[in-house]
Structures are given as structure tokens and as C-alpha cells.
Amino acid sequence: MKNLKRTISLLVIALLVISLTACGSKSQKDVLSDLDKTMSKMSSYRAEATMTLQTGEQPITYEIEVWHKKPSFYRVSLKNAEKDQSQMILRNSDGVFVLTPALNKSFRFQSEWPENSSQVYLIQSLIKDILMDDDRNFKAGEKGYVFNTKTNYQNKNLYQQEITLDKSNLMPTKVKVMDKDMKVLVDVKFKNTKLNSKFDDGAFDMERNMEGAQLEVPTMATGDKGFKPVFPSVVPEGTTLLNQQANEEGDQIILTYAGEDKSFTIIQRQAEVTPATKMLTMDQGELVDLGFAVGVLNGKTLNWSANGVDYFLASHDLTPEEMATIASSMSTTQGK
Numbered sequence: 290m291k292n293l294k295r296t297i298s299l300l301v302i303a304l305l306v307i308s309l310t311a312c313g314s315k316s317q318k319d320v321l322s323d324l325d326k327t328m329s330k331m332s333s334y335r336a337e338a339t340m341t342l343q344t345g346e347q348p349i350t351y352e353i354e355v356w357h358k359k360p361s362f363y364r365v366s367l368k369n370a371e372k373d374q375s376q377m378i379l380r381n382s383d384g385v386f387v388l389t390p391a392l393n394k395s396f397r398f399q400s401e402w403p404e405n406s407s408q409v410y411l412i413q414s415l416i417k418d419i420l421m422d423d424d425r426n427f428k429a430g431e432k433g434y435v436f437n438t439k440t441n442y443q444n445k446n447l448y449q450q451e452i453t454l455d456k457s458n459l460m461p462t463k464v465k466v467m468d469k470d471m472k473v474l475v476d477v478k479f480k481n482t483k484l485n486s487k488f489d490d491g492a493f494d495m496e497r498n499m500e501g502a503q504l505e506v507p508t509m510a511t512g513d514k515g516f517k518p519v520f521p522s523v524v525p526e527g528t529t530l531l532n533q534q535a536n537e538e539g540d541q542i543i544l545t546y547a548g549e550d551k552s553f554t555i556i557q558r559q560a561e562v563t564p565a566t567k568m569l570t571m572d573q574g575e576l577v578d579l580g581f582a583v584g585v586l587n588g589k590t591l592n593w594s595a596n597g598v599d600y601f602l603a604s605h606d607l608t609p610e611e612m613a614t615i616a617s618s619m620s621t622t623q624g625k
Contacts (some may be wrong), residue, residue: 368464579613
């Protein structure tokens with residue numbers, strides 16, 4: 290009887306192995322090993338994706354295009370067609386640039402971006418998060434391999450993520466980033482990824498990319514005054530809106546938030562188109578990925594532009610992570 294049970298157990302194990310082999314599934318160890326090899330052999334890639342943000346009052350969807358050429362050239366284009374909003378991040382041998390074509394704005398940084406934090410739309414960043422998390426969870430599904438990992442996003446509400454890899458080439462197909470309660474705040478779907486793509490010499494040039502982007506998103510008209518304020522949907526516990534004040538011209542609004550430990554001020558100002566010959570170079574300052582836009586953190590202030598409005602968040606009480614979380618929750622154009 291014991292021999293019969295042992296024989297049956299061996300048959301069951303053999304059937305499971307055959308079933309897994311037939312389905313083309315790999316073990317977690319095999320997938321991790323192949324991912325490491327893929328990253329070391331990859332010289333470049335192009336990727337297209339859609340990103341839906343649930344961090345503000347209403348969901349907003351962006352079209353994303355990513356170019357990367359080793360070792361450190363990047364071009365990330367973020368577009369929201371409904372709001373005629375676009376922004377671009379470039380990294381080349383001259384530094385890191387943030388371009389806002391509709392305002393003819395360009396900032397240059399000496400920055401380590403994107404090495405200093407996770408980036409939901411960069412393939413190598415997602416794979417790095419998988420490889421570096423010793424506590425990752427793994428599941429082989431019908432259409433892909435699913436990893437649950439810790440995150441290193443500047444917005445600390447983005448607490449954990451689920452990354453789905455294609456079975457055939459191990460490239461990310463879906464990413465869901467969630468808060469501590471497992472609510473999905475960012476949902477990314479990759480539509481097209483091509484490894485080892487070819488780029489011409491000017492693909493990552495700042496002026497060329499600014500001119501090309503402005504053909505797609507015209508420079509914003511100036512002269513219109515008056516706009517609705519945007520309020521953060523996330524504020525520290527115990528902090529409330531104390532005062533809202535607009536200037537006589539109607540092109541600036543100041544929101545004052547007060548709390549026992551966490552007070553801050555948000556200034557919202559109608560943006561002006563920058564002269565074509567002017568570019569701001571930042572000797573200090575850190576790029577902050579807000580999801581819908583790229584901000585600049587400099588000491589106790591965080592500023593960004595979105596939908597024709599310049600935003601300035603200032604506080605002596607908030608940490609950089611708290612400032613990024615508050616700013617990330619202002620991804621809507623509708624004021625209260």
C-alpha cells in the first residue's frame with residue numbers, strides 16, 4: 290500500500306512538471322535570472338504606454354512615450370490630449386532637462402535622475418525594483434508572470450506595486466501602484482516595447498525635441514485672466530484650509546493651510562510663456578515625479594506647471610516626501 294501511494298505521488302508530481310513545461314511557465318529563480326541577462330544585454334528601447342492616475346479628485350489618463358539609450362540617455366514624453374497638456378524629460382550629455390512646450394519653458398539640472406527613485410514608466414526601473422526586493426511575491430499566471438514588490442517612489446502614498454511581465458520576452462505589460470489599503474492609485478499599460486532600437490544623433494537633443502513638441506502642442510495664448518484654484522485631495526492629518534486669497538488682477542491665488550505640526554502655503558499663478566531665448570539652469574534642485582507633471586524641489590519649496598498654471602508649494606514643516614504627496618494629489622483642473 291505504501292509503495293502504491295508513493296507511486297501515485299510521483300505520478301502527480303510528474304504530471305505537474307509536464308503541465309508547467311507545456312504552459313511555458315518558469316520558476317521565479319529562472320525569471321529573475323533571465324531578467325538580469327536581458328537588462329545586461331539591452332542597449333536601448335522604445336516603449337509606449339497609457340497611465341491613469343487616481344491620485345487626485347478625478348482619474349486622468351496620459352499617453353507616455355519612452356526612449357532610452359545606454360548608458361544614460363532618456364526621453365520621456367507625457368501627454369494629456371484632452372487638456373492640451375504635455376511635458377518632456379530629457380537626459381543627455383549636457384544634463385537633465387524638463388520641457389513644457391506650451392509655455393516654451395525649459396529647465397536644465399545637474400541631476401542623477403532617474404537613478405534616485407522608482408519610475409513607473411521606465412522598464413529598467415521596474416525590473417530593478419523586482420530584482421532588488423528580496424521579499425517580492427511571485428505568481429505565474431496564464432498570460433504573464435506577476436511580481437508584487439516594495440516601491441521607492443517620492444510620493445509615499447505609492448506604497449506597493451504589482452508588475453506583470455510578458456511570458457515571451459519578460460517585458461512589463463501592466464503596472465499597478467497601490468497605497469497601504471491596496472487601492473490602485475496609478476495604473477500603467479504598456480502597448481508597445483521594442484528592445485535594442487536605433488536612434489539618430491539628434492534624438493535626445495533639447496532644442497530639436499522642444500521644436501518637435503511645439504508642433505504638436507501649440508504655444509499657449511496669453512492675456513486671459515481668471516482661473517479656478519486646484520485644491521490638494523491629500524493633506525496631513527489635523528491640517529485644514531485656513532485662508533484662500535486672490536489678487537485683484539485675478540491671475541494669482543494663495544491657499545494657506547494650517548495645522549499644529551504641518552502648515553504650508555500653495556501659490557497658484559497664471560503661467561506666462563517664456564521668451565524663446567531664455568532657459569533656466571538649476572545649479573541646485575531635485576526633480577520630483579508627480580505623475581501628471583515634473584516638479585522641482587529646492588529646499589523648502591516645490592514648484593511645477595500644469596494646464597497653464599504655475600504652482601508653488603512652500604513649507605518649513607513638511608518633509609520632501611510629504612510635499613510630493615500633496616502636490617501629486619493636485620492632478621485635476623477642476624477647483625472646488
